[in-house]
Amino acid sequence: MKQQKKGTNGQRLNAMGWISLMQVKLLLVSIFVISCKRENLDYTFDYRPNPDAQKASNTRLVNLSENAQLIANGDSLTNFFVPPQRSGYIPPEELTPPGTRYFPKDGRLGQSWTVPQDLFQTDGTVRFRTTFVPIPTKTIASHDVEFTVRDSYDAPKDYYLLINHESRVQKPDRLVEVPRSVTAPKRPDYFKIRIINFAKKLMPTSSMEDITGPITLTYADGTPVSNSTTRIVSDAWSDYVELPYGTYQFKLLTADGRQIPAVGHTYYNNIDRFNSTMEMGGGAISRMSSGQTYAPVQTFQPGGIYTIVVHPKEFTWTTGTDDISELQNGFQIIADISEPLNRTYAQIQLANTITGQDAVLRAKGQTTATTAYGKASDYFPVVAGQQPIVIETASGQVLAAIDAELQAGQNYTAWLYMDPDKKVKVLLAANNLAGTAYTGKEGGGNNATIDRFRSSYMFNFRFLNFCAALPYATFTNGEGRPFGTGAMDSGVNMAPGILNILQPYTSLLYSASNDTGGPYQFMAYSSLPTRIPGDWLQQVKPLSSTQLVANPKLYTAVGRKVPLHEPGVYSIAVIGDLKGTTETDKAKFMVVKHTK
Structure with missing residues (x-):
């Protein structure tokens, strides 16, 4: 019995050992399988066209020519692609x-390309050759140019390619080396x-026309930006100047005050050859000059660095x-570094619509200048975020205050007004300076997107009502037709102190005019939801579009006609007392231009 019992125990021990061994094997297999699965899960595909890590050098090519093909050190970097030239269907x-x-x-x-460091040879140079591959729609002959560049860690530089027009200009240049700044402005809310x-x-x-010689950088009204950017002679460049970030329309003037056109869409580059202004109209009046010289409206970001270059x-x-x-000298705006993304700053200004009251706006420890009735202050930058906006008298008495969430990159106007109950209030309006506008259509297939367009030469108007005794205001042109109806209802039945957020802006073309080709007008009507436009407010003097021209002498001083209007983003408000009898209190139009 004892021996049998002993054998049984031994069998049990052997069985247990076998089971333990199997468990160990299963555990190892499980670990192996799991590790294999993890390895598969960690595997990824890189779909980038160029997955190589290419460190940028301090050398850049700025291509202002038609040459789009590039060879470096004898090796082609571009595709030298020529579209097939045959009749019939050609696959995309x-x-x-x-x-x-x-x-x-x-x-x-x-237009611009930073040379990667891996192209530089052991002697620190790259030998380039640019050429032009003929395209059926082009008639420009090939003009090859060879040059050598050398990288410099402490002296960034650009190589401007200025070719393809040697036979059509006097003393042509093919390549010019220009130093470039990559150092940020001294103030973080400025640009260079x-x-x-x-x-x-x-x-x-x-x-x-001949528009050569010294040139000067100015704001939209012709005011020079700086002595450093005034009267820059041919084949030379100015020092950088630092300005507060924002949306500007810079212009370039010759020594006698004529405007140089910018290079842009063909719509804007159809010009009058005698004065370089944009032509408008069609058919029998196709040669009518608009009086306007194209210069884009653009936002210059804080920390950005830019060059405006004039060339044929x-x-x-x-x-x-x-x-x-035909060739003419025009200008382009080039970013000298990748434009920074503005995640820090917003801009704010004060617009005062209360009669007999001066006011200042305070936010984040900064204040505007004292702003009189019917006027708007300059902008100042503030750090974005939740913060109180306080409007005071010149002596420091608080008139109104609000808490607002200011978004980075946004532009705000704080409208000070009095409501029908005689209470002082603030309306904070975010201004769209991007030049985008709603077309009034829905598109994009089945994804319910809204069709919009963007312009760098915009004429955008927002209408506002700050007449407490005017329940509804409708804004019309000189013929009494509202500027918008239905989906485009900007300026229709505007209640006091209320923003139209569905369609804030009315957009016009640079060629806009009245029925006779002359200046158009803005008029105000007392309307109702059931009656549009309503009754004309005769006490509100109509506003002519020519009053949007900041400085008529910019045109008349050089013998050119004053245009019907100037581009920009505007707020047009009706303010004052409908029963007022004096110039200081009666109802009128107030215009604020938000682009400089």
Whole structure:
């Protein structure tokens, strides 16, 4: 019995040992399987066109020519793509330029390109050659240019390519080396800007006006920006100047005050050859000058660095029946560094609509200048976030205060007004300075997107009602037609102190005019939801579009006609007392231009 019992125990022990061994094996297999699964889960695909880590150098090519193909050290960096030239259907893939390692988007040299460090040879140089591949729609011949660049850690530089027009200008340049700043402005809420004058005299056979010589950088009203950017001679560049960030329309003037056109969309580059202003109209009046010289409205970001360069570029003028393409000097705005994303600052100003009351706005320890009735202050930058906005008298008495969440990159106007109950209030309006506007249509297929368009030469108007005794105001043109109805109801039935957020702006074209081609008007009506436009408010003097021209002498001083209006983003408000009898208190239009 004892022996049998002993054997049984031994069998049990052997069985237990076998089971333990199997458990260990299963555990190891499980660990192996799990580790394999984790390895598979960690595996990823890199779909980037160019996954290589390419460190940028301090050397940049700025291509102001038609040459879009680039060779470095004897090796092609671009695709040298020529579209197929045959009749019949051509598959889209045969018409799409293929990307390359250094130019993954379309395989072509664009306007600016920073040279990667891996292209520099052991002697610290890169030998480049640019060329032009003929395209069926182009008539420009190939103009190759070879040059060598050297990187410098302490002296960033640009190489400006200025070719393809040697036979059409006097004393042409093919390549110019220009130093570039990459050092941030001293104040973080400022940006840096300079001008380069590569304007060239055209050949005597040219029919374009001569806009060469010293040039000056100005604001939209013709006021010079700085002595450092005034009267910059040919083939030279200015120092950088630092300005508060914001939305500007910079202009470039010749020594005698004529405006130099900017290079832009063909819509804007159809110019009058005698004065470089944009032409408007069509058919029999296709040669009518608008009086306006194209210069884009653009936001310059805090910490940004920019160059405005003047150089010969293709423009178009018309004979009435044919369009003629010809060189003229124009300017472009180039970012010298990647534009910083503004996540820190907002801008705010005060607009005062209370009669007989001066006021100042205070936010984040800063204040505007004393602002009189019917006027708006300059902007000042504030750090974005939740904060109190206080409006006081010049002596420090609080008139009104609100708490507001200011968004970074946004532009605000604090409207001080009195409501129908005689209480002083503040309306904080966010101004859209991006040039975007709603088309009044819905599109985008099945995703319910809203069609919008964007312009760099906008004429956008927001209408506001600050007449306490006017329940509803409708704004019309000189013929009594509202500027918007239905989906585009900007300026229709505006209640006192209320913003239209569905469609804030009315957008017009630069060629806008009245029925006779003259200045158009803004008029105010007392309306009702059931009656539009209502009764004309005869006590509110109509506002002519020419009153939007900041400085008529900018045009008349050089013998040019004053345009019907100037581009920008505007707020047009009706303010004052409908029963007022004096100039200081009777109802009138107040205009605030939000772009400088």
